[in-house]
Amino acid sequence: MATFTTYYHSPVGLLRISGTDHYISEVHFMKEEEATVAPAGTTPLPPMAIQAIEQLIQYFHGNRRIFELPLNQEGTDFQQKVWNELANIPFGKTISYQEFSRRLGDPKVIRAAASANGKNHIAIIIPCHRVIGAKGELVGFGGGLARKKWLLTHENKVAHGVQTLF
Structure with missing residues (x-):
């Protein structure tokens, strides 16, 4: 192939x-x-x-909130579960690692979930940038925190109808 x-x-x-x-x-x-x-x-x-x-x-450009592309990245069953759950975080919303681990079924997997999140190779499309710290702080992002902030701000503005130019 x-x-x-x-x-x-x-x-x-x-x-x-x-x-x-x-x-x-x-x-x-x-x-x-x-x-x-x-x-x-x-x-x-x-x-x-x-x-x-x-x-x-x-x-x-603010005209797409959900990606419709076939995706494939190799990983463990747990990593696949994490990446699938990331796709369920709505556009313009964030979730804490603590809440994310609860959604995975076990609040004790917070570190494992964070590690799997960090191994996501399909940035933006699998929205790992939507996971934040417990107190709302921006933490851990392979693309850098400035990019994470930009993406979250962009999505928040689009979700709430704010026009932006870049």
Whole structure:
């Protein structure tokens, strides 16, 4: 099965998007030093890549709240359970790690849930940014806390009908 990797310059920086003709397997926030070496595409993008980029553009323009893409990332049964539960956090809402672990069925799995959340390779689409600390603080995000804040602010504004320009 052929795989692809492409890049999208989003309002929160360069995103690397990978997958196959059948699914998306990665949306990764590039670090500044990585962003300078991202190659320009010279071959036509497969339809799955185009679909992912179009949906991300719609999300950033405030026209998409739910992604409709086939996803595939390898992980343990517990990680899969965590990633599936992340997808149930509504657009524009946040949840604490404590509440998230309760939703997983056991409040004692808070650290394991946080670890699995951190291993999510499909940023934004699987909304790991919607999980916050117990007191509402922004904690732990592979893309950096500034991006997490931007994404949460963006979703909050869109959910409440506030127009934004970026």
